Every structure is written in structure tokens, then in C-alpha cells.
Amino acid sequence: MKKKLLTAAVTGALFTFGSFYAGTGTILAGDNGPNGPNYNGNETIKNERLHSYEEMVSDLEKLDQRSEALQLEVYGESVKKRDLYLAKFGMNEDNPTILFLTQQHGNETLTTEGALEVIKYLSSNGKNVKEILENVNVLIAPRLNVDGAEGDVNFSLEDYVSGTHTRYNANEVDLNRDHVDRNQPETKALHENVLQKYQPDYMIDLHHQGTQTTLGDTGELVSGSILYPTNDEVDSVVREQSKKLGAVVYNAVESKGYGLLSKYPGGSAQTISRNGLAAEYGISTLLLEMRGMADHYREDYVLGQKSNGYLIQQAVTAMKASLNALADGSIESADTSFWDTLPESNYDGE
Numbered sequence: 001m002k003k004k005l006l007t008a009a010v011t012g013a014l015f016t017f018g019s020f021y022a023g024t025g026t027i028l029a030g031d032n033g034p035n036g037p038n039y040n041g042n043e044t045i046k047n048e049r050l051h052s053y054e055e056m057v058s059d060l061e062k063l064d065q066r067s068e069a070l071q072l073e074v075y076g077e078s079v080k081k082r083d084l085y086l087a088k089f090g091m092n093e094d095n096p097t098i099l100f101l102t103q104q105h106g107n108e109t110l111t112t113e114g115a116l117e118v119i120k121y122l123s124s125n126g127k128n129v130k131e132i133l134e135n136v137n138v139l140i141a142p143r144l145n146v147d148g149a150e151g152d153v154n155f156s157l158e159d160y161v162s163g164t165h166t167r168y169n170a171n172e173v174d175l176n177r178d179h180v181d182r183n184q185p186e187t188k189a190l191h192e193n194v195l196q197k198y199q200p201d202y203m204i205d206l207h208h209q210g211t212q213t214t215l216g217d218t219g220e221l222v223s224g225s226i227l228y229p230t231n232d233e234v235d236s237v238v239r240e241q242s243k244k245l246g247a248v249v250y251n252a253v254e255s256k257g258y259g260l261l262s263k264y265p266g267g268s269a270q271t272i273s274r275n276g277l278a279a280e281y282g283i284s285t286l287l288l289e290m291r292g293m294a295d296h297y298r299e300d301y302v303l304g305q306k307s308n309g310y311l312i313q314q315a316v317t318a319m320k321a322s323l324n325a326l327a328d329g330s331i332e333s334a335d336t337s338f339w340d341t342l343p344e345s346n347y348d349g350e
Contacts, residue, residue, distance in 0.1 A: 067123035076189020079170035097137035106148020107165035111206035114315025135327040165295035179276035216343030225264035229278035241284035247334035252321030
């Protein structure tokens with residue numbers, strides 16, 4: 001029987017919240033304990049603060065009308081004929097190009113919320129934005145799996161906690177396992193009309209993981225996990241640049257009071273974008289997994305709305321740090337030695 005509402009003691013990365021992020025309506029993290037983030041509390045699932053597909057499109061179109069820097073492009077359609085959007089900033093062939101890809105899995109929602117904040121930021125006229133856009137080409141593909149995010153699919157979500165979001169596209173295919181065959185319209189469009197057309201040098205692929213992921217066997221719950229491409233066919237230079245990108249993200253997130261990252265124990269198959277895009281196109285890729293999901297058939301994977309604020313800001317922090325490091329060239333001096341000692345993720349869930 002489908003559970004319409006989850007009110008559970010989800011041992012989550014929760015905080016005492018004391019402020020709001022201006023313009024978003026999302027709650028920011030407040031006080032931490034003496035040993036870092038206070039990971040405890042009860043939560044209720046509410047999706048009102050998340051952008052629906054229609055709301056996302058409306059916001060993107062409004063920003064496109066107001067901003068000279070932003071170019072909004074439709075690069076394909078989903079199974080259910082929803083348009084797929086790409087936000088573009090700058091196309092100077094002398095500059096490095098970075099792609100931020102979100103929501104390959106429709107139940108991994110806060111990555112897109114962070115991407116929309118970054119699109120809004122890059123559409124402004126601030127001094128830092130000008131410096132970024134003079135030196136970096138930015139591509140943001142918010143929400144690849146638009147059908148799964150709407151729960152508009154050709155299979156039942158009866159066993160899901162809230163029955164609103166699913167990992168899979170409308171054909172019940174995991175898009176992040178379709179980067180070789182490209183049988184689904186979403187991945188086919190991404191490859192033909194974004195990757196092959198714009199040839200990005202870097203990519204951060206943003207995802208979510210379960211709520212109970214820990215830093216190795218320490219028992220400490222993490223706010224996210226990262227990993228570079230691990231396929232054997234990836235060029236060593238591409239892999240090293242991926243590790244440098246990871247160092248930039250790691251240092252930026254760890255500097256926050258709520259940030260604690262582990263090394264994701266991911267596979268090496270080329271069907272996964274982190275590996276396949278690095279091997280096929282020479283893109284330096286980084287996986288960033290964030291804590292908790294909006295919906296799942298496992299209750300210990302689902303995180304309620306109280307953590308939305310700090311997780312969205314974790315995504316924003318990672319993306320902005322990457323842009324700044326590419327703009328000023330500091331990515332080249334990033335120290336990758338932390339990868340040698342970064343504990344792998346463990347999972348204490350049921």
C-alpha cells in the first residue's frame with residue numbers, strides 16, 4: 001500500500017534553523033553542535049518548495065527574457081514530450097567549458113534547485129559574475145529526467161513512500177545507465193545536442209544518495225560523496241583534471257559547517273556518465289552525491305524538507321567554487337592528495 005505521508009524518525013542531517021535564504025523560501029542551516037552538524041530529528045515529506053516542471057520552465061523563461069548573458073535552449077524532448085532545457089552562458093572558444101547536469105534520476109531533486117539558483121546568479125550583473133563569464137563557458141542542464149520528476153511514468157509508483165518522484169524515466173529506464181546505447185530520448189538528446197555540440201571540458205554530475213551514508217566506518221553521517229571517473233579507458237590527464245575538480249569541490253564544501261564528504265564507491269562501467277563521458281569525449285567529470293532523496297521505495301533513502309536549505313546550498317557552493325577555480329585558473333594548483341586518504345562511503349541504513 002502506498003504511503004501518502006512519511007512522518008518518521010529519519011536520522012538526518014538536520015539543524016536548528018534560524019534564517020531563510022533570500023529569494024528562495026528555503027531554510028538555511030543554523031547552529032551546529034561542538035562536533036559539527038547536528039544530525040538528528042523528525043521530518044515530514046513536503047514537496048511544495050520544489051519546482052514543478054511548469055514552474056521550472058516559467059522561471060527559466062523569465063530569466064532568459066531579463067538577462068543578456070543567458071541563452072536558453074531546448075535541446076530535446078522526454079518520452080512524454082516535455083522539452084529539455086539548457087542554460088548557456090558565454091561561448092568563447094578560448095575559454096574552458098563546464099557542464100552541470102542535474103536530476104538524471106527524477107527523485108534526486110535538490111540538485112536542480114541548486115542549479116536554478118546558479119542560473120539566477122549568473123543572470124545577474126555582479127562583478128564576480130562578470131569575471132566568471134569572461135573566462136568560463138557555462139552549460140547547465142537542469143533536470144534531465146523531467147518525466148520521472150513529475151511521477152508521469154508508464155509504471156506504478158504504488159510502493160514509493162510518497163508516490164511523487166521516481167529514479168527512472170517514463171520507460172522505467174535508469175538514464176545514468178544509458179550513456180553507451182543511448183536508447184532513451186533524454187540521453188540521446190543530451191549526447192547529440194549538448195555533449196557533441198558544445199564539447200565541454202568539465203562536468204559535474206549531481207545526484208543524491210541514501211540518508212544513512214557514513215564516512216567510512218566512523219559512524220559519522222556525511223552530507224555528500226564525490227568520485228572521479230574510474231574506467232580504465234579514461235585518459236590519465238582527464239582523470240587528473242577530474243581529481244583537481246574534486247579537490248575544488250571538496251575544499252569548498254568542507255569549509256562549510258555542515259559539509260562532510262566521503263569517497264563514493266562507484267562502479268567503472270562506461271554506461272555511467274561519470275565514466276562514459278570521460279572515456280568517450282575526454283571530459284573531466286566529477287560525481288557529487290548529496291544526502292537523501294525526495295521519494296523512494298526504501299524509507300531510509302528519503303529525507304524530508306527540513307534539510308532542503310543546506311543541501312541546496314551545498315550544490316550551489318560546489319558549482320560556484322568550480323566556476324571561480326576555472327575563471328582564475330586556481331584549479332591547476334588544486335592538491336589532489338586528499339583522494340588517497342578520503343574514506344569511502346559506508347551505509348548504516350536498514
